[in-house]
Amino acid sequence: AQSVTQLDSQVPVFEEAPVELRCNYSSSVSVYLFWYVQYPNQGLQLLLKYLSGSTLVKGINGFEAEFNKSQTSFHLRKPSVHISDTAEYFCAVSESDTGRRALTFGSGTRLQVQP
C-alpha cells in the first residue's frame, strides 16, 4: 500500500516570488512520482515526473522537483511564480515493481498567486 501527503492545503505567494510545494510519500515498493496541475473545473495536466536517473527533474512552465529517497519526498519548486500559476497541484505515485499503473494522489495544494 502507498500513501501521499501534501503538507500544505493552501500556499499564498506574491507574484515573482519563489515557491515550494511539499510532498512526502510512503510505500513498501519502489515508486514513480508525478506532479499534476489542475485549473478550475478542468482535468489534470502533467507537470513533471520522476522515473529514474537524475533526482532533479524539470517540467513544463518552469517548474522543477527533486526526488529525495532518504526523506521520501518529492517537493515541487518554481523560482518565480506568475499569476497564471494559480491552480491546484497534486502529487501522485504509482508502483514501479508491479503492473498496477493506477495513481495514488495526495490531497492537493492550492497555490494562490497574488499581485
Next chain:
Amino acid sequence: DGGITQSPKYLFRKEGQNVTLSCEQNLNHDAMYWYRQDPGQGLRLIYYSQIVNDFQKGDIAEGYSVSREKKESFPLTVTSAQKNPTAFYLCASSTRTGEKGEQYFGPGTRLTVT
C-alpha cells in the same frame, strides 16, 4: 487531435436514479481509469481497466459499476446505492506498459444529485 472526452460537463440527477458518465479516448491506450474528486480529498480511484473486457475495483468502488466493451470507451454508472454521488468525476487513460504510470486526463464531469 488525440485526447479524452467526457460528456456532459455538468450533470444533474434526482436521488434514486442511476446515471451513466461517458468517457472516450482516441489515444489508442490500453488502460483506462475513473477517479472521484471531492474538495480537500484529492482524487480517489473508483475502477480501472487494463484491457478490453477486464476491469478491477479501485479504492471506492461501492455504488459504482463500469464496462469495457471497446478499447476507446469506459463508461461509469453511478447507481442509487452510492450514498454521496455528488462529486467531480475524472476519467484517465495510459499505455499499459509504457510511460510507467503517466496518465492523461479528460476534462471531467461534475455530477450533482439532489
